[in-house]
Amino acid sequence: MIDHSELKLRRDKIRALMAQQNVDAALIACNVDLLYTVGRVVSGYLYLPVDASAHIFLKRPDMPDGERVHRLRKPEQLPEMLNALGFAMPRRLMLESDELSHTDYLRLAACFPKAQIVNGTPLIRQARSVKTRYEIELFRRSGILHARAYNRIPSVYRAGMTDRDLSIEIERIMRQEGCLGLFRTFGQSMEIFMGSVLTGDNAATPSPYDFALGGEGLHPSLPVGANGTPLRDGQTVMVDIGGNFYGYMSDMSRTYTIGKLSPEAYDAHQVCLAIEEDMMRHAAPGYACEALYENALLIAEQQGYADRFMGTTRHAGFVGHGIGLQINELPVLAPRTKQTLEEGMVFAFEPKIIVPGVGPVGIENSWVVTADGVEQLTPGSGGLVALG
Amino acid sequence: MIDHSELKLRRDKIRALMAQQNVDAALIACNVDLLYTVGRVVSGYLYLPVDASAHIFLKRPDMPDGERVHRLRKPEQLPEMLNALGFAMPRRLMLESDELSHTDYLRLAACFPKAQIVNGTPLIRQARSVKTRYEIELFRRSGILHARAYNRIPSVYRAGMTDRDLSIEIERIMRQEGCLGLFRTFGQSMEIFMGSVLTGDNAATPSPYDFALGGEGLHPSLPVGANGTPLRDGQTVMVDIGGNFYGYMSDMSRTYTIGKLSPEAYDAHQVCLAIEEDMMRHAAPGYACEALYENALLIAEQQGYADRFMGTTRHAGFVGHGIGLQINELPVLAPRTKQTLEEGMVFAFEPKIIVPGVGPVGIENSWVVTADGVEQLTPGSGGLVALG
Numbered sequence: 017m018i019d020h021s022e023l024k025l026r027r028d029k030i031r032a033l034m035a036q037q038n039v040d041a042a043l044i045a046c047n048v049d050l051l052y053t054v055g056r057v058v059s060g061y062l063y064l065p066v067d068a069s070a071h072i073f074l075k076r077p078d079m080p081d082g083e084r085v086h087r088l089r090k091p092e093q094l095p096e097m098l099n100a101l102g103f104a105m106p107r108r109l110m111l112e113s114d115e116l117s118h119t120d121y122l123r124l125a126a127c128f129p130k131a132q133i134v135n136g137t138p139l140i141r142q143a144r145s146v147k148t149r150y151e152i153e154l155f156r157r158s159g160i161l162h163a164r165a166y167n168r169i170p171s172v173y174r175a176g177m178t179d180r181d182l183s184i185e186i187e188r189i190m191r192q193e194g195c196l197g198l199f200r201t202f203g204q205s206m207e208i209f210m211g212s213v214l215t216g217d218n219a220a221t222p223s224p225y226d227f228a229l230g231g232e233g234l235h236p237s238l239p240v241g242a243n244g245t246p247l248r249d250g251q252t253v254m255v256d257i258g259g260n261f262y263g264y265m266s267d268m269s270r271t272y273t274i275g276k277l278s279p280e281a282y283d284a285h286q287v288c289l290a291i292e293e294d295m296m297r298h299a300a301p302g303y304a305c306e307a308l309y310e311n312a313l314l315i316a317e318q319q320g321y322a323d324r325f326m327g328t329t330r331h332a333g334f335v336g337h338g339i340g341l342q343i344n345e346l347p348v349l350a351p352r353t354k355q356t357l358e359e360g361m362v363f364a365f366e367p368k369i370i371v372p373g374v375g376p377v378g379i380e381n382s383w384v385v386t387a388d389g390v391e392q393l394t395p396g397s398g399g400l401v402a403l404g
Numbered sequence: 405m406i407d408h409s410e411l412k413l414r415r416d417k418i419r420a421l422m423a424q425q426n427v428d429a430a431l432i433a434c435n436v437d438l439l440y441t442v443g444r445v446v447s448g449y450l451y452l453p454v455d456a457s458a459h460i461f462l463k464r465p466d467m468p469d470g471e472r473v474h475r476l477r478k479p480e481q482l483p484e485m486l487n488a489l490g491f492a493m494p495r496r497l498m499l500e501s502d503e504l505s506h507t508d509y510l511r512l513a514a515c516f517p518k519a520q521i522v523n524g525t526p527l528i529r530q531a532r533s534v535k536t537r538y539e540i541e542l543f544r545r546s547g548i549l550h551a552r553a554y555n556r557i558p559s560v561y562r563a564g565m566t567d568r569d570l571s572i573e574i575e576r577i578m579r580q581e582g583c584l585g586l587f588r589t590f591g592q593s594m595e596i597f598m599g600s601v602l603t604g605d606n607a608a609t610p611s612p613y614d615f616a617l618g619g620e621g622l623h624p625s626l627p628v629g630a631n632g633t634p635l636r637d638g639q640t641v642m643v644d645i646g647g648n649f650y651g652y653m654s655d656m657s658r659t660y661t662i663g664k665l666s667p668e669a670y671d672a673h674q675v676c677l678a679i680e681e682d683m684m685r686h687a688a689p690g691y692a693c694e695a696l697y698e699n700a701l702l703i704a705e706q707q708g709y710a711d712r713f714m715g716t717t718r719h720a721g722f723v724g725h726g727i728g729l730q731i732n733e734l735p736v737l738a739p740r741t742k743q744t745l746e747e748g749m750v751f752a753f754e755p756k757i758i759v760p761g762v763g764p765v766g767i768e769n770s771w772v773v774t775a776d777g778v779e780q781l782t783p784g785s786g787g788l789v790a791l792g
Contacts, residue, residue: 017624018624046592047592047595051624051625055624056624056625056627057595057612057613057624057625057626057627058612059593059612059613060612076610076612076718077610077717077718078610078611078612078627111506113505113506113507114505114506114507115505116505116506117501117502117503117504117505117506117591118499118501118502118504118505118506118509118510119501119502119523119525121506122506135507137507183579184576184579184580185576187575187576187579187585188572188573188575188576191571191572191575192572196597196622196623196625196626197575197597197598198595198596198597198626203505204434204435205447207435207445207586208586209584209585209586210585222464222465222466223466224445224446224447224448224464224466225445225447234584235584235650235651236405236406236439236443236444236445236651237439237444237445237584237648237650237651237729238445238584238586238651239444239445239466260625262623262625263623263624263625263626329465330464330465341625
């Protein structure tokens with residue numbers, strides 16, 4: 017279990033932002049925010065006052081009862097229980113408005129009829145965007161396991177495989193290395209199984225979801241990723257499987273080759289590596305997130321790949337994104353993002369180019385912002401790896 | 405792709421319920437309901453008038469533009485676009501209040517400031533609970549693939565495996581047979597990777613989630629299912645991996661044995677099979693869902709297993725549940741469920757008993773309600789299967 021000082025650190029990060037907005041208390045009810053503030057998923061609530069100790073209210077025996085762990089049947093008991101604990105009713109209460117269903121929001125808000133309700137989701141996401149030392153260490157360990165799994169990919173390739181066949185073997189390797197499998201996302205604009213394996217022109221197929229690349233998918237109920245395309249000579253395979261080893265979504269893509277590619281494909285891959293190197297030179301506390309996107313796009317344009325950068329039919333509007341307990345955290349590395357990097361932020365950077373007739377090339381690594389730059393969390397070079 | 409007559413049938417089922425509540429139109433925005441009414445996940449909306457043709461509004465090129473397929477950038481364009489199509493603004497509009505985030509709900513509701521908003525989620529879930537012939541056929545096919553995968557489980561068992569090791573091999577088999585992997589749930593009370601593999605006393609560990617059985621899980625971030633327990637002689641392994649082959653979550657559990665079990669374990673398993681047989685004798689259109697639960701509990705009590713039926717530390721409050729595009733659909737087979745079975749409903753029935761020191765025993769199959777009974781969708785007998 018996570019020790020209490022780590023949980024206090026996280027709760028205090030949220031409290032500092034609450035204080036700025038004159039919020040008295042937060043009622044945290046969503047799984048990912050409970051995981052962040054309680055250290056595990058529980059069935060219940062964390063009541064987090066801005067200036068007093070937090071209390072946990074559980075509907076089930078997920079944790080032993082204790083001084084600050086209580087049992088309840090339904091949220092309507094909260095006011096009376098809080099009162100018995102000596103709390104005054106909050107005047108301004110924070111709820112997770114961007115994640116709670118409308119129905120759940122109304123039910124929780126009705127428990128505090130005199131409170132003004134503030135949307136806590138952006139604030140908690142902001143707190144979560146700057147990781148603690150402990151979280152960064154979990155990301156380092158995740159990155160090592162993620163890379164170890166990817167290093168085994170050539171050993172499971174067989175001639176005649178489809179993208180789906182290869183994906184199944186990679187999923188197994190990831191699980192064997194400790195991946196929990198669950199791919200947590202924020203909002204309903206992303207939905208995927210463990211990640212994507214894209215080859216050939218399938219990589220250019222647009223998807224309804226907000227991933228960097230799309231893919232037709234295997235069924236209209238999940239239109240993203242591999243679609244059963246045979247892996248062919250002269251084509252690439254991009255592997256982008258999520259790395260949830262300790263609750264944290266490490267993000268890593270590598271490009272694999274089958275036979276010899278067209279000269280353009282090798283060149284396009286080098287451009288992606290150059291974009292990554294450029295990011296490494298610039299990224300540091302205070303650097304603008306949108307500048308990382310603009311720099312990347314400029315290099316792609318200068319090298320003649322503007323129309324194929326981050327997609328062809330449709331272009332992803334970002335070149336990277338924060339990662340944490342969910343795959344799409346803050347900050348977003350995209351135009352008009354008015355955020356700058358801060359020490360402790362963890363992000364995925366994924367310059368990718370689609371080469372028609374060949375497939376996707378490029379690279380993705382996870383990075384943590386250090387005092388004066390960035391540290392790579394998913395080890396290994398970004399060179400093309402031959403499968404066959 | 406699903407043909408238009410099937411989509412019309414589904415939309416008309418929703419329309420019939422809308423008409424009962426004097427709802428003029430529904431704006432459908434959540435992935436699963438879009439999948440149901442459009443036939444695929446799209447990034448956008450379905451506008452469904454109660455008495456006119458539906459129109460699709462897409463933020464991305466997920467489908468070709470057409471007479472009733474339009475492009476939009478943001479939902480605020482809807483009123484003007486609907487007006488241009490000749491629609492009067494709805495007086496009573498249905499939104500998916502139980503699934504939309506509070507923030508998304510407010511944004512969509514604000515597009516129709518004069519409309520009274522009605523919660524559409526219960527109504528759409530009701531429509532979805534009675535499956536069409538086409539959906540039932542997909543369930544039949546899913547059940548066959550699901551059973552085919554389970555039949556291969558003994559071939560991947562090796563002495564010395566943990567529950568996690570075995571789970572990884574079963575996940576691979578499921579994927580090879582065509583499982584899409586994604587496990588769709590309704591609400592945040594359920595979260596799981598592909599399903600659970602439970603052995604020994606881990607099966608009795610309560611979980612914060614609403615599954616029939618719990619399990620500690622491999623990490624506090626996902627406290628359910630396998631926890632790394634070695635598979636030992638004299639113990640059982642219950643496999644309950646979700647079967648999403650065509651978007652529909654077929655549900656099936658089988659109990660596997662290692663060596664010889666205690667006499668009590670064999671007896672408890674027979675009791676579960678007897679509970680299933682009892683359900684088969686009673687379940688038919690018009691039969692009360694709560695009676696199916698009461699019958700099951702009564703048999704468990706009569707046989708002396710009341711304290712171990714559906715859990716020990718904590719007992720699941722149901723013995724079965726509707727299945728469809730999500731694992732937890734209507735109806736719920738639980739006390740105080742005022743619903744009766746209808747022809748075309750598809751449900752999972754999962755009598756399970758935990759035997760201390762041995763593990764879980766029991767059975768789960770998926771069933772469709774026919775004109776005069778039920779048809780088993782996940783083929784095969786429920787006998788114990790020896791692994792080693």
